[in-house]
Amino acid sequence: MAVRQSPLLVPLALLVLVWGQPPVDAVLPPSFRIEQTSDSFRLLLQDDLLLVDHGPGHAAVVLGTGTTTFKETTGNFIINDTITERLPLSSFSVSAESESAATVTLWSSTDAESTVTLRFSTSADSVLIGGGAARPERFDRLWLRLHAEPDETVFGGGEQYTFFNLRGRDYPVWTREQGILRDPDNPLTDIISLDGGAGGDYHTTYWPEASFLSSRGYYFRSVTHEYGALQFSSEERHELYTQSAGALDVRVAAGSPLQLVQWANTGRQLLPDWASEGVILGLEGGTEFMMQRYQQARDAGIKVAGIWIQDWSGIVNTAFGERVFWNWRWNETHYPGLDTVIQTLKADGVRLLAYINPYLNIDGDIYQNNKDMGYFLTDASGAEYVQDFGGFSCVTVDLLSEPASAWYEQLIRTNMLDLGISGWMADFAEYVPVDAVSAGAAALSSPAALHNTFPALWGRANRRAVTAAGKEDDTLFFVRSGNTEQAQHAAMTWSGDQNVDWTTTDGLVTTVVSALSLAIAGCGLNHFDIGGYTTQRPFFVRSEELLLRSAEYAVFTPVMRTHEGNRPDANVQWYSNERILAAFARLSRQFAALAPYTRAALAEYGESHTPLQRPTFLHYPNELSGYTNLTGYQYLYGRDLLVAPVYEEGAQSRRLRLPEDSWVHLWTGEQWQGPQEVTVDAPLGQPPVFYRADSEWVELFKQISQITE
Numbered sequence: 017m018a019v020r021q022s023p024l025l026v027p028l029a030l031l032v033l034v035w036g037q038p039p040v041d042a043v044l045p046p047s048f049r050i051e052q053t054s055d056s057f058r059l060l061l062q063d064d065l066l067l068v069d070h071g072p073g074h075a076a077v078v079l080g081t082g083t084t085t086f087k088e089t090t091g092n093f094i095i096n097d098t099i100t101e102r103l104p105l106s107s108f109s110v111s112a113e114s115e116s117a118a119t120v121t122l123w124s125s126t127d128a129e130s131t132v133t134l135r136f137s138t139s140a141d142s143v144l145i146g147g148g149a150a151r152p153e154r155f156d157r158l159w160l161r162l163h164a165e166p167d168e169t170v171f172g173g174g175e176q177y178t179f180f181n182l183r184g185r186d187y188p189v190w191t192r193e194q195g196i197l198r199d200p201d202n203p204l205t206d207i208i209s210l211d212g213g214a215g216g217d218y219h220t221t222y223w224p225e226a227s228f229l230s231s232r233g234y235y236f237r238s239v240t241h242e243y244g245a246l247q248f249s250s251e252e253r254h255e256l257y258t259q260s261a262g263a264l265d266v267r268v269a270a271g272s273p274l275q276l277v278q279w280a281n282t283g284r285q286l287l288p289d290w291a292s293e294g295v296i297l298g299l300e301g302g303t304e305f306m307m308q309r310y311q312q313a314r315d316a317g318i319k320v321a322g323i324w325i326q327d328w329s330g331i332v333n334t335a336f337g338e339r340v341f342w343n344w345r346w347n348e349t350h351y352p353g354l355d356t357v358i359q360t361l362k363a364d365g366v367r368l369l370a371y372i373n374p375y376l377n378i379d380g381d382i383y384q385n386n387k388d389m390g391y392f393l394t395d396a397s398g399a400e401y402v403q404d405f406g407g408f409s410c411v412t413v414d415l416l417s418e419p420a421s422a423w424y425e426q427l428i429r430t431n432m433l434d435l436g437i438s439g440w441m442a443d444f445a446e447y448v449p450v451d452a453v454s455a456g457a458a459a460l461s462s463p464a465a466l467h468n469t470f471p472a473l474w475g476r477a478n479r480r481a482v483t484a485a486g487k488e489d490d491t492l493f494f495v496r497s498g499n500t501e502q503a504q505h506a507a508m509t510w511s512g513d514q515n516v517d518w519t520t521t522d523g524l525v526t527t528v529v530s531a532l533s534l535a536i537a538g539c540g541l542n543h544f545d546i547g548g549y550t551t552q553r554p555f556f557v558r559s560e561e562l563l564l565r566s567a568e569y570a571v572f573t574p575v576m577r578t579h580e581g582n583r584p585d586a587n588v589q590w591y592s593n594e595r596i597l598a599a600f601a602r603l604s605r606q607f608a609a610l611a612p613y614t615r616a617a618l619a620e621y622g623e624s625h626t627p628l629q630r631p632t633f634l635h636y637p638n639e640l641s642g643y644t645n646l647t648g649y650q651y652l653y654g655r656d657l658l659v660a661p662v663y664e665e666g667a668q669s670r671r672l673r674l675p676e677d678s679w680v681h682l683w684t685g686e687q688w689q690g691p692q693e694v695t696v697d698a699p700l701g702q703p704p705v706f707y708r709a710d711s712e713w714v715e716l717f718k719q720i721s722q723i724t725e
């Protein structure tokens with residue numbers, strides 16, 4: 017870094033954006049410099065990438081005060097963030113400390129307490145921005161403004177569902193239920209939202225992050241657990257809004273999209289070999305029912321890799337219907353003989369998966385035997401915090417407290433892994449009330465940070481349990497909630513609870529957007545509930561077409577897992593008729609045949625940290641100029657497959673973008689040349705899938721195209 021005391025021309029010869037270059041292992045060596053005049057300063061990365069542009073009428077930092085209230089109803093939050101004061105800081109001074117560190121101090125001449133320091137420095141791979149408000153007790157919120165170009169696109173924001181390109185909208189950073197329908201323009205959303213905001217909106221998500229990739233060639237990541245937002249609704253600037261006003265913790269890296277996404281990904285996700293051998297069938301209803309369905313699948317020729325039973329711990333009857341008994345141990349009444357069945361299935365090459373979350377039903381013996389141990393979140397008075405989960409009441413395991421987390425990790429080992437369970441849905445973690453208290457709270461920047469911190473603690477507990485048991489290579493657990501730390505822990509994600517419908521706000525295609533945004537956020541191994549989950553008679557129930565469109569696309573993802581949905585009887589299921597059984601048999605064989613390719617992509621993920629499902633612009637950066645929203649509705653699976661799921665009801669074709677390469681249509685062998693937008697025939701069973709003509713996997717792809725029954 018260098019602080020220059022006078023404005024200098026940007027040296028154009030130093031072209032930093034290496035678009036189109038072959039992938040290298042690292043982002044660009046970080047560097048920055050600051051140019052200043054008497055009333056403005058500009059921070060440039062890599063000499064010419066303008067990141068912060070401060071001057072009269074466009075302050076880089078704004079301080080504020082206000083009140084924020086959160087009203088929680090079963091994981092939905094109505095947030096009232098009322099700003100009472102906004103103070104742009106126009107005065108500044110710059111001081112260089114060394115070649116790689118500088119501090120910019122900003123203040124408003126109208127308020128002596130308004131000082132903010134921005135401390136810029138470089139680490140091995142990124143430019144760090146620290147500092148913050150000198151008096152956060154006076155100003156409890158801060159906006160950091162970044163320069164933006166009109167045609168710039170931005171991606172990430174954690175897990176997003178509706179829009180892949182985030183530009184033009186604001187994205188609160190608050191983990192919560194993703195919502196049902198998520199479309200305030202739809203009157204049905206408003207009706208659903210009468211129940212505490214359950215309808216959601218375009219930004220409601222289990223896994224929000226204040227991090228994004230810019231098409232201008234940088235990646236911005238802010239670690240903040242207090243409430244905040246990424247704000248992209250302005251033409252001129254991006255804003256990080258944070259209530260961690262006193263403690264900025266930002267990293268910015270520069271490079272090509274591929275380099276930056278590799279940098280953002282940890283590559284720590286896990287996929288055991290067995291998961292690529294067939295479908296994981298989501299079933300409920302006890303041992304006998306489960307085994308009947310399994311036999312039916314085998315008889316139909318479906319390749320089965322696993323059976324996933326959510327209700328392994330039993331069922332409770334509530335006013336809302338049957339719900340899983342949240343008391344995490346094998347229920348021998350509901351699943352008699354499960355211990356031996358697990359071994360029989362294993363001998364068949366089929367694994368058993370179960371379910372767990374960080375809550376315990378207070379009617380269960382696990383809670384009863386462990387209450388008063390200090391293992392659960394409390395309220396301000398120190399009493400265990402009991403929450404209504406819709407017909408039953410639960411406590412939350414205090415995963416920030418080491419003794420409590422260790423206890424729960426041991427429970428996962430004893431009650432699940434030791435029983436022979438090979439994987440589970442690690443559900444929830446978004447419901448921590450804002451007034452809940454943890455015994456480990458000393459580790460938090462403020463009590464308000466517990467809510468957004470919790471999802472990664474849940475991922476960590478699962479990961480530690482699996483690691484301690486020595487079963488990382490053999491176990492598949494999948495989470496939905498997250499934050500900037502979660503990718504260090506999660507083995508993989510699933511996309512949460514889509515509606516069993518075709519909407520672009522909560523239906524089938526949102527699973528593509530979620531995989532791509534998570535790939536940018538740093539978690540490059542994802543899957544989804546085949547056919548969706550949320551069912552609401554008579555408004556949305558799963559049709560045969562939706563189930564099959566969803567399944568045919570899951571062939572080209574890392575895991576094929578079905579879910580019966582929250583109303584199994586209302587939905588079409590893989591076992592509903594012979595036609596669907598035959599289709600599942602074919603799709604499961606295609607999926608299993610693709611296993612060598614999937615494993616190679618997974619190995620690549622471990623080495624170079626390139627996500628399995630990727631936006632085309634990672635390998636074809638030209639796709640970023642003239643970006644169209646089709647980009648968020650299609651993806652590369654590994655390096656060589658381009659997949660564009662059919663997401664419209666009744667559609668027999670689909671429009672997609674072929675990036676600059678030679679592409680072979682999987683089902684017809686016809687060759688197409690990119691770049692171009694094309695409409696491709698897509699009868700049921702033949703989603704638009706292309707492979708690169710010069711792929712080393714051509715023979716395998718041809719074999720898959722021949723699996724027609």
Ligand SMILES: *[C@@H]1O[C@H](CO)[C@@H](O)[C@H](O)[C@H]1NC(C)=O
Binds near residue numbers: 083096097098
């Ligand atoms: C939000 O909070 C402010 C200030 O506390 C209050 O005046 C306002 O009425 C609230 N808005 C809603 C919609 O509740």
Ligand SMILES: *[C@@H]1O[C@H](CO)[C@@H](O)[C@H](O)[C@H]1NC(C)=O
Binds near residue numbers: 329331348
């Ligand atoms: C097991 O599940 C059954 C029915 O699902 C339930 O009635 C019973 O209470 C559960 N038993 C135990 C010991 O949790």
Ligand SMILES: *[C@@H]1O[C@H](CO)[C@@H](O)[C@H](O)[C@H]1NC(C)=O
Binds near residue numbers: 178520645646
């Ligand atoms: C994508 O772009 C098309 C064409 O401009 C438009 O009709 C469609 O509504 C857009 N979809 C989204 C989700 O923005």
